[in-house]
Amino acid sequence: AQKITQTQPGMFVQEKEAVTLDCTYDTSDQSYGLFWYKQPSSGEMIFLIYQGSYDEQNATEGRYSLNFQKARKSANLVISASQLGDSAMYFCAMRLAGTYKYIFGTGTRLKVLA
Amino acid sequence: SQTIHQWPATLVQPVGSPLSLECTVEGTSNPNLYWYRQAAGRGLQLLFYSVGIGQISSEVPQNLSASRPQDRQFILSSKKLLLSDSGFYLCAWSLMKGSLLGYGYTFGSGTRLTVV
Numbered sequence: 001a002q003k004i005t006q007t008q009p010g011m012f013v014q015e016k017e018a019v020t021l022d023c024t025y026d027t028s029d030q031s032y033g034l035f036w037y038k039q040p041s042s043g044e045m046i047f048l049i050y051q052g053s054y055d056e057q058n059a060t061e062g063r064y065s066l067n068f069q070k071a072r073k074s075a076n077l078v079i080s081a082s083q084l085g086d087s088a089m090y091f092c093a094m095r096l097a098g099t100y101k102y103i104f105g106t107g108t109r110l111k112v113l114a
Numbered sequence: 115s116q117t118i119h120q121w122p123a124t125l126v127q128p129v130g131s132p133l134s135l136e137c138t139v140e141g142t143s144n145p146n147l148y149w150y151r152q153a154a155g156r157g158l159q160l161l162f163y164s165v166g167i168g169q170i171s172s173e174v175p176q177n178l179s180a181s182r183p184q185d186r187q188f189i190l191s192s193k194k195l196l197l198s199d200s201g202f203y204l205c206a207w208s209l210m211k212g213s214l215l216g217y218g219y220t221f222g223s224g225t226r227l228t229v230v
Contacts, residue, residue, distance in 0.1 A: 035218050043202055045221035091157065100146055100165060101173070102219065106157040 002027045004092050006105035013082045014113050020067070021077040021108045023092030031097035034075040036066065039089040039107070048090075051075060082112045116141035120205045120222030127229055133178075133192040135225050137205030140186065145207040147188040148219065149180055152202040164188060200229045 003026040013019035025034065036048040051059045051066045059066040067076040079086055092105040120137045127133060139145050149161040160173045162180035170180050177196060181189045188205060203226075206219040 037218075037221075043204075043224040043226065045204060045206070045219070045224075047218040047220070050218060100163055100171075101148070101160055104158045 002029075002094060002096065002103050004094050004103050004105035006092055006108050008108045009106075010109045010111070012111050012113055013079075015084060016081055018078060018080045019082055019110065021079070021090050021092075021110065023075045023077065023105060025073050025075060025092075025094050027073075027094065027096060029096045033095045033097075034066070034068070035093040035095070035102065036064070036075075036077045037091045037093060038086075039091065041088070045091070049077070079110075084112050084114060086110060087112045116207075116220065118205065118207055118220055118222045120225060122225060123223065125225055125227045127195050127227065129197055129229055130194045133190070133195050133199070133227070135190040135203055135205075135227075137188045137190075137222055138186055139188075139207045142207070142209060143185060145186065145209055147182060148206040148208070149188065149190045150204045150206065152204065154201070158204070162190070195229045197229050200227055202226050 005024045008022055032053045034051045038046045038048050049059050049061045049064045049066050051068045058068050063080045065078045067078055087110060089107045089109050091107045093102045095102045117140045146165050148163045150158045151161055152158050161178060162170055162172055164170050164182045167182055167185055178190060178192050202224050204224045205222040208219050
Protein backbone atom coordinates (compact mmCIF):
# COMPACT_ATOMS: atom_id res chain seq x y z
CA ALA A 1 0.00 0.00 0.00
CA GLN A 2 1.12 3.52 -0.68
CA LYS A 3 2.07 5.65 2.27
CA ILE A 4 3.69 8.97 3.14
CA THR A 5 5.53 9.30 6.44
CA GLN A 6 6.50 12.56 8.09
CA THR A 7 8.25 11.74 11.34
CA GLN A 8 8.71 15.28 12.66
CA PRO A 9 5.48 16.54 14.21
CA GLY A 10 7.12 19.87 15.09
CA MET A 11 10.30 21.74 14.22
CA PHE A 12 11.92 25.00 15.29
CA VAL A 13 14.38 27.01 13.22
CA GLN A 14 16.07 30.33 13.75
CA GLU A 15 15.23 33.06 11.29
CA LYS A 16 17.62 33.16 8.29
CA GLU A 17 18.79 29.60 8.84
CA ALA A 18 18.00 26.63 6.61
CA VAL A 19 15.71 23.80 7.70
CA THR A 20 14.97 20.34 6.34
CA LEU A 21 11.58 18.73 6.71
CA ASP A 22 11.64 14.97 6.29
CA CYS A 23 9.36 12.90 4.10
CA THR A 24 9.60 9.24 3.19
CA TYR A 25 7.24 7.40 0.90
CA ASP A 26 6.34 3.86 0.16
CA THR A 27 5.24 2.60 -3.22
CA SER A 28 6.14 -0.15 -5.63
CA ASP A 29 5.08 1.93 -8.62
CA GLN A 30 7.79 3.40 -10.82
CA SER A 31 5.89 6.47 -11.99
CA TYR A 32 4.75 8.92 -9.36
CA GLY A 33 4.90 12.54 -8.31
CA LEU A 34 5.84 14.03 -4.97
CA PHE A 35 4.48 17.33 -3.71
CA TRP A 36 4.90 19.67 -0.78
CA TYR A 37 2.15 21.95 0.50
CA LYS A 38 2.20 24.70 3.11
CA GLN A 39 -0.75 25.37 5.39
CA PRO A 40 -0.59 28.64 7.36
CA SER A 41 -2.79 29.19 10.38
CA SER A 42 -5.49 30.59 8.08
CA GLY A 43 -6.02 27.05 6.81
CA GLU A 44 -5.46 27.47 3.08
CA MET A 45 -3.23 24.92 1.41
CA ILE A 46 -0.49 26.36 -0.78
CA PHE A 47 1.37 24.28 -3.35
CA LEU A 48 5.13 24.69 -2.97
CA ILE A 49 7.08 22.25 -5.10
CA TYR A 50 6.82 19.13 -7.25
CA GLN A 51 9.24 16.29 -8.06
CA GLY A 52 8.58 13.60 -10.63
CA SER A 53 9.92 10.11 -10.07
CA TYR A 54 11.84 10.24 -13.34
CA ASP A 55 13.30 13.68 -12.77
CA GLU A 56 17.04 13.37 -12.44
CA GLN A 57 17.58 16.75 -10.87
CA ASN A 58 16.19 17.94 -7.59
CA ALA A 59 13.33 20.41 -7.94
CA THR A 60 13.83 23.99 -6.79
CA GLU A 61 11.39 26.88 -6.43
CA GLY A 62 12.92 30.00 -4.99
CA ARG A 63 13.91 29.27 -1.39
CA TYR A 64 12.38 25.80 -1.56
CA SER A 65 14.23 22.75 -2.82
CA LEU A 66 13.34 19.10 -2.73
CA ASN A 67 16.10 16.67 -1.80
CA PHE A 68 14.98 13.62 -3.76
CA GLN A 69 16.72 10.34 -2.95
CA LYS A 70 14.90 7.72 -4.94
CA ALA A 71 16.77 4.68 -3.61
CA ARG A 72 15.98 5.73 -0.06
CA LYS A 73 12.44 6.76 -1.02
CA SER A 74 12.82 10.13 0.59
CA ALA A 75 11.68 13.56 -0.59
CA ASN A 76 12.81 16.06 2.00
CA LEU A 77 11.90 19.72 1.72
CA VAL A 78 14.69 22.21 2.32
CA ILE A 79 13.80 25.80 3.10
CA SER A 80 16.76 28.14 2.88
CA ALA A 81 17.02 31.46 4.72
CA SER A 82 13.91 30.88 6.84
CA GLN A 83 11.52 33.76 7.33
CA LEU A 84 8.93 34.36 10.03
CA GLY A 85 6.25 33.89 7.40
CA ASP A 86 7.42 30.33 6.87
CA SER A 87 5.85 29.32 10.17
CA ALA A 88 3.13 26.91 9.13
CA MET A 89 2.17 23.28 8.76
CA TYR A 90 3.90 21.48 5.90
CA PHE A 91 2.49 18.43 4.16
CA CYS A 92 4.23 15.98 1.88
CA ALA A 93 2.04 14.20 -0.67
CA MET A 94 2.34 11.61 -3.40
CA ARG A 95 0.32 10.76 -6.47
CA LEU A 96 0.75 7.65 -8.56
CA ALA A 97 0.55 7.92 -12.33
CA GLY A 98 -2.86 7.02 -13.66
CA THR A 99 -4.61 7.66 -10.35
CA TYR A 100 -6.74 10.59 -9.29
CA LYS A 101 -6.00 10.98 -5.65
CA TYR A 102 -3.13 12.19 -3.53
CA ILE A 103 -1.83 10.53 -0.42
CA PHE A 104 -0.85 13.00 2.29
CA GLY A 105 1.46 12.68 5.26
CA THR A 106 0.42 13.82 8.71
CA GLY A 107 2.38 17.05 8.42
CA THR A 108 5.18 18.88 10.21
CA ARG A 109 4.53 22.10 12.10
CA LEU A 110 7.40 24.54 11.57
CA LYS A 111 8.00 27.50 13.85
CA VAL A 112 10.51 30.13 12.79
CA LEU A 113 12.04 32.01 15.71
CA ALA A 114 13.07 35.66 15.52
CA SER B 115 -6.89 32.49 -14.46
CA GLN B 116 -8.41 29.69 -12.46
CA THR B 117 -10.02 30.34 -9.10
CA ILE B 118 -11.82 28.18 -6.60
CA HIS B 119 -14.51 29.43 -4.26
CA GLN B 120 -15.63 27.66 -1.16
CA TRP B 121 -18.25 28.75 1.33
CA PRO B 122 -19.12 29.35 4.05
CA ALA B 123 -15.80 29.96 5.78
CA THR B 124 -17.13 29.08 9.22
CA LEU B 125 -20.15 27.12 10.26
CA VAL B 126 -21.58 26.08 13.63
CA GLN B 127 -24.33 23.50 13.39
CA PRO B 128 -26.25 21.46 15.97
CA VAL B 129 -26.08 17.69 16.02
CA GLY B 130 -28.71 16.18 13.76
CA SER B 131 -28.99 19.19 11.47
CA PRO B 132 -28.34 19.00 7.71
CA LEU B 133 -25.22 20.27 5.99
CA SER B 134 -24.48 21.71 2.59
CA LEU B 135 -21.04 23.01 1.64
CA GLU B 136 -20.49 24.34 -1.84
CA CYS B 137 -17.41 24.65 -3.97
CA THR B 138 -17.15 26.19 -7.43
CA VAL B 139 -14.27 26.51 -9.83
CA GLU B 140 -13.80 29.22 -12.42
CA GLY B 141 -11.54 29.51 -15.40
CA THR B 142 -11.26 25.85 -16.32
CA SER B 143 -13.42 23.06 -17.61
CA ASN B 144 -13.77 19.39 -16.70
CA PRO B 145 -11.61 19.62 -13.59
CA ASN B 146 -11.18 16.78 -11.14
CA LEU B 147 -12.79 17.87 -7.89
CA TYR B 148 -12.09 16.72 -4.35
CA TRP B 149 -13.42 17.06 -0.80
CA TYR B 150 -10.96 16.61 2.05
CA ARG B 151 -11.46 16.78 5.78
CA GLN B 152 -8.80 17.74 8.27
CA ALA B 153 -9.39 17.01 11.94
CA ALA B 154 -7.74 19.38 14.41
CA GLY B 155 -3.95 19.00 14.29
CA ARG B 156 -4.07 16.12 11.85
CA GLY B 157 -3.51 15.37 8.19
CA LEU B 158 -5.93 15.42 5.30
CA GLN B 159 -8.43 12.67 4.72
CA LEU B 160 -9.90 12.31 1.24
CA LEU B 161 -13.67 12.05 1.44
CA PHE B 162 -14.88 12.21 -2.16
CA TYR B 163 -13.56 12.90 -5.62
CA SER B 164 -15.22 13.45 -8.94
CA VAL B 165 -13.84 13.21 -12.46
CA GLY B 166 -17.00 14.45 -14.17
CA ILE B 167 -20.62 15.54 -13.78
CA GLY B 168 -22.55 13.02 -11.73
CA GLN B 169 -19.46 10.88 -11.15
CA ILE B 170 -18.66 10.59 -7.47
CA SER B 171 -16.20 8.26 -5.79
CA SER B 172 -16.37 7.83 -2.04
CA GLU B 173 -13.25 7.06 -0.09
CA VAL B 174 -14.56 6.79 3.43
CA PRO B 175 -17.98 5.40 4.41
CA GLN B 176 -19.77 7.88 6.63
CA ASN B 177 -22.90 9.96 6.85
CA LEU B 178 -21.65 12.45 4.27
CA SER B 179 -22.44 12.53 0.57
CA ALA B 180 -21.24 14.53 -2.39
CA SER B 181 -22.79 15.65 -5.64
CA ARG B 182 -21.59 17.34 -8.80
CA PRO B 183 -24.61 18.84 -10.52
CA GLN B 184 -22.53 20.99 -12.86
CA ASP B 185 -19.06 20.70 -14.32
CA ARG B 186 -17.51 23.21 -11.94
CA GLN B 187 -19.68 22.74 -8.88
CA PHE B 188 -19.08 20.25 -6.09
CA ILE B 189 -21.34 19.97 -3.05
CA LEU B 190 -20.77 18.16 0.22
CA SER B 191 -23.91 17.26 2.16
CA SER B 192 -25.20 15.48 5.19
CA LYS B 193 -28.75 14.77 6.27
CA LYS B 194 -27.88 14.59 9.97
CA LEU B 195 -24.60 15.85 11.37
CA LEU B 196 -22.67 14.03 14.05
CA LEU B 197 -20.24 15.51 16.57
CA SER B 198 -17.47 13.60 14.79
CA ASP B 199 -18.17 15.56 11.60
CA SER B 200 -16.47 18.61 13.10
CA GLY B 201 -13.34 19.60 11.25
CA PHE B 202 -11.86 21.69 8.50
CA TYR B 203 -13.25 20.86 5.06
CA LEU B 204 -11.23 21.65 2.00
CA CYS B 205 -12.33 21.54 -1.60
CA ALA B 206 -9.69 21.17 -4.28
CA TRP B 207 -9.42 20.89 -8.03
CA SER B 208 -6.82 19.53 -10.34
CA LEU B 209 -6.35 19.20 -14.06
CA MET B 210 -4.30 16.07 -13.85
CA LYS B 211 -5.13 13.94 -16.81
CA GLY B 212 -3.59 10.61 -17.56
CA SER B 213 0.11 10.60 -16.85
CA LEU B 214 0.48 14.33 -16.33
CA LEU B 215 1.82 14.12 -12.82
CA GLY B 216 3.02 17.65 -12.50
CA TYR B 217 -0.36 19.14 -11.69
CA GLY B 218 -0.84 19.70 -8.01
CA TYR B 219 -4.07 20.51 -6.31
CA THR B 220 -5.43 24.01 -6.00
CA PHE B 221 -7.32 24.25 -2.75
CA GLY B 222 -10.19 26.42 -1.66
CA SER B 223 -9.91 28.48 1.49
CA GLY B 224 -11.74 25.87 3.55
CA THR B 225 -14.79 25.67 5.82
CA ARG B 226 -14.35 25.25 9.52
CA LEU B 227 -17.32 23.22 10.73
CA THR B 228 -18.14 22.85 14.40
CA VAL B 229 -20.94 20.51 15.33
CA VAL B 230 -22.35 21.27 18.76
